[in-house]
Amino acid sequence: MTAPLIALWAAFSMMGAGHFISDEEGPLAWLHAAVAGMMMWGLIGLMLGVANLLSPSVFFAVTAVSALGWGKATLTVPSRWAVGTALLVSMPAVLDAAGPLTGVDELYLHGGLAQRMSLHEGLVGGLLHPNGSRPLTLQIIYTGLWSSGHPSSLSWFHWLLSGGLMVAVVQTGSLHLGSRVAGVAAATLLAGSTTIQESMGQAASDLPTALAVLAAMDACNRRRIRSGIIAAATAMSIKYTSAAPLAGIFLAVRLPIAVRLLAAGSVAMLISPWWIRNSIEQLHPLFPFTGWPDPAMAFQAVEKWGAGRTALDFIWLPYRSIFQADPQTYAFHGRLHPLFFGCLVALPLGLRSQRARPWAVAAGVGCIGWAMGPHWLRYAIPTLPLLALAGMAVIEPFLKRRIARVALVALLFGLAPVGLADMSRQLEGHFQYLIADSTPTDEALQFCNTHLPNDATVALMFTWENAALQRTQILGSVEDHIPSRHFILSHPDAPLAALRKSGATHVLIRNLEFRHSLYPTLDRKQFEAQYSRPVGLINHHLLMGADLLFSSSSHRVYRL
């Protein structure tokens, strides 16, 4: 019970901080308070992190001071419809939020970074902690929550933000589309997707990004440029995948060119502290997504995901990404409600309606941006609320008829089992973890947590489970294990000496073999050089220069 209360207190005080600087009023003022608070906490956290002051007591002090922001004025409480819908569609994810951290992203990135920064009481970054060099607005907050000693407070906090998104979607339907039914239907459409449901209960970043994107859309659509800038900057400082829908928003809303340029400059200025931090640390401002020093490496092999990247594949992409996506495969890595296909088809129709046009343009640009990246459906999450609302904006004139509403409800619920493929299996898993209050941790991690000295520094190679390792750590994984591959190929003759020089005393390495078939754009020689060679090199050097302490079926632990 402590974890959700901690998360609730954090969300409450974060909104207090945002409310203090926001000049928004009206039904969605709470949304702008939450988004502005997030950005404010991110920037405060950046300063505290640089000063190595990310301690539990400082986090509590920040929350206490932030809560004073509520003294300004009360906020309008969202309607019962909005809150009720959000509660209803978010309820299944409680099973996941209440249990231990289990998702790959929450283990290696959100929980993993929070663990590292909490241990350091400061920021981490650079080639030894590449994940820490991205903008960390949300992860800074997760760090504070992690330091409370209740890791599930991260997922509870995320659950609250996800619920907030659903509230905002319903309210947006009423405010911008003039139809509460449209808002409720859009929220139901989102919640009828495995991609959304599986994310809700985890400590993640896609749904909070979507929350900020929606706030930007709301603000810009009302010509509230200041709030739009704050929301856009917040979204970008959580996840760069928001760039496309945000570009769509600023393109869709009729504004003078000068105002658009000013807005873009202001957004960049608000994100720039993160870029400046990277530059000071002699990294590319956008590291780790680009700018890897020699040997130069691509952050992502985008061709690895989806169903191909030929012109014909892109034509088929809308259909395939919705009807051929299997949550248990890595092709699209999720599943959307089939009605999203209807929303995509309806986008051109939206251009004819003044009310629907901004939503159609913003969603359309967001979808195009998504198609340019790796075709993981969760990368589309920042755009999905816009897409759902765009679809509803198109059909809204028909929703005045009872038969149309009945048909919509029938389609939403009738097709939900298709959109929620794999959810029953996932919920069963979450329930089991919740009952056991633990996950089947790999034995190698148990070994590290039990038998390595407390002052050990573990280099994580090709492994994701940072958050489960209770020791100081370096490296770890992201996208095709680029941190490990880059480190090894940077020191091909003496990787162990380089690891020792970096402070590592032990290595936790996953047994791994890359498959050439997953990298169709690389010829055999390129594949060997970039993927097979680093694995072979480190295995050889570990055999020749380190002591194997433990071996499980998937991992090994070495003493350097």
Added chain:
Amino acid sequence: MIAIALLLGQGFASPPVPVHGDIFPCADHRIPRTHEGQFVACNSAGQPILRIDPSTRAIMQATALEPITPPIDLIPPPMLGSAPAVTPHGVAWVVGSRDGRRSLWWRSSNGAAPIVLETGRTDPHHPVTDGGHIAWVSHERITIYDPVSATRKHIDAETGFNAAPAFDRGVVCWEVRGPADVDIACSDGVRVRRDDHQTQPVLVGEHLFFRERGVFWVWDRSS
């Protein structure tokens, strides 16, 4: 014979051969290995489901396997992932500590309280048995312990960095790091020195099995 064996891989009369043509590298680095007198190996999919008879080298079984180490009720408890060496005279096992050191414990089958055979200072580990004696690795040596007479014999060997030594009928074989790769040396003077790494030695009578490039090889020492 020993002189020839020293040149193994460089014109040896009867060179090592793969144990079986249908064995493939495993993702699990612990395999191939021995289990209950048989070899566990992987099929073409990398699944550890093959059992091979060491004498006939025929595939005996192709089903899922039981857990590697059967739990033994030992106090203090064995270090996670370590395998106890069980003899008719007692059992030796490794105990880990919070500071990362390992110590070797012995519980006699006569019911006496467990004792420490070697402390953590020398980092003893990898206890193995040939059925009567116990052998283990510690700092720059292998110790052979006779539980009946409580006497010890030492062999200078810098090993124990990867796999446990092989121990059968008084002969010990162990991994040794050469200038370019890992080879196998034995207490009777035999040394397996070939290109690439030779690791995880297993002795079964005159047969020395080892792992090379993920698959099991065998050398008939009597040939």
